[in-house]
Amino acid sequence: MSNPEIASEREITDRAVSSFAHTPDARLRFVLQKLVAHLHRFASEVELSDAEWSKAIEFLTATGQKCDDVVRQEFILLSDVLGLSMLVDAIEHRNGVEATESTVFGPFYIAGMPYREYGENMALVPGSASLITGHVRDAAGNPLPGATLDVWQTAENGQYSGQDITQPHGNLRGRYRTDELGRYAIRSVVPVSYPIPTDGPVGQLLQAAGRHPWRPAHLHFMLDAPGHRRLVTHVFNDDDPYIESDAVFGVKDSLRAVYQPCRAGDPLAEQFDIGTDFRHASFDFTLETAA
């Protein structure tokens, strides 16, 4: 016996779906009616008990109450660990063909960070030196001078400035611009893997599910260029132990880059005035023409 076929339950579902039939906005009507239908089908299919429903109410309430106005957004985190954020991203980019792939935005972006020079070091605290360089191009392969790369990453303690208030303002964040040849260069520290916050309901969910909370090391990018569609993505460290099991499903093969070991005396070190051994990754971006 298929549970959703029980007549009294189907009747409740029908009544709830119908209650949204007069929603003035047609798109909202469509979305709400589908939401109710799927939500009810889920509950009927798993035969959701009253006790489980109570747990869910508690969980959602705690998730909302864990959010603050600054950096903690537990519902985004929930969406992330359920794979919903990546799915919405995929839906948004159904027709994106030639561009660099996108991935989750995450909750740790801060707008208005300092503009930085070509090759400037955005690490304001010591760490294992890195350099990432590449081109930004349009879909036809033409370089895009004057594109902006808004960049952010965690410190070696796994925390972002802003989230970790002991880090200086703007640490490991900044806005770079491509030069006249469409090139960018960012000095920083090598990104590290880090756990998403586990001290809230989402952490409890992962623990109950036997899932780890780690994200593979990555550098966040938001790219803008006039006449082109904004690109939000990460570049992932190819050799990270969590590269195949990102807690938020953000990894795509095309977004992996190898951080090659380089010596203090290498030509790149001289060019960018890096006085230590470091690691260098190379990654090119392609932006889609704006619709």
Place this chain on the structure above:
Amino acid sequence: MSNPEIASEREITDRAVSSFAHTPDARLRFVLQKLVAHLHRFASEVELSDAEWSKAIEFLTATGQKCDDVVRQEFILLSDVLGLSMLVDAIEHRNGVEATESTVFGPFYIAGMPYREYGENMALVPGSASLITGHVRDAAGNPLPGATLDVWQTAENGQYSGQDITQPHGNLRGRYRTDELGRYAIRSVVPVSYPIPTDGPVGQLLQAAGRHPWRPAHLHFMLDAPGHRRLVTHVFNDDDPYIESDAVFGVKDSLRAVYQPCRAGDPLAEQFDIGTDFRHASFDFTLETAA
């Protein structure tokens, strides 16, 4: 083209479902995997946009933050107006056959309210007098002496004591017991229809959907008797203008009762010492044997 068939989206869904494959608790694993599958199918089917996803995150966050530890539970309210609460109730009572039907518990119950005598008036403030009487029986029709009826309703301003802190403690609340013949009698005021709270996200949702927030007049009951399954239900005023459009879908035909007009001099008025005209409803309960 059916959207969930887009390969990259199906792959994200598969990955997210699989991530819960090692949940130690088998029931939790089943529920979480179904939840993720339904949630993803919904998003793919409606082609949920990034902007809509952001709105949903905001809405859920605000819903959690509207809850307090006392009387306001906005997530229960959300579940109620989406028909989920009634669906869970129906699932819980799939095999209940002979008993009085149940309905939503609602967020306004308070435990530990005063015990009241047979026929005692639980209205501590003036209002339009009512009397409700009936029997509590088992499924075989035998009267159940000593059953407890925990009862609550709003005042004529549409608010419950506890929610409305200007009402005296225990107003329109109380625990009655059946007499040796399984009879109960409750003096009170005639229930009124009232809107669910509309000053939060759920109110905004109803407004956007063109739905009214009204619940038809009702009296809440929670019945307990040794050896029997607890029953949570309402008795609804049959003539209420919202009887066919309860904002939370709680009405069942078997739970409607007619409040008959009675005169101050009627025998019932004398029996229960009611000095004014009043309304009388009669309603019998049947409790299921405990599993």
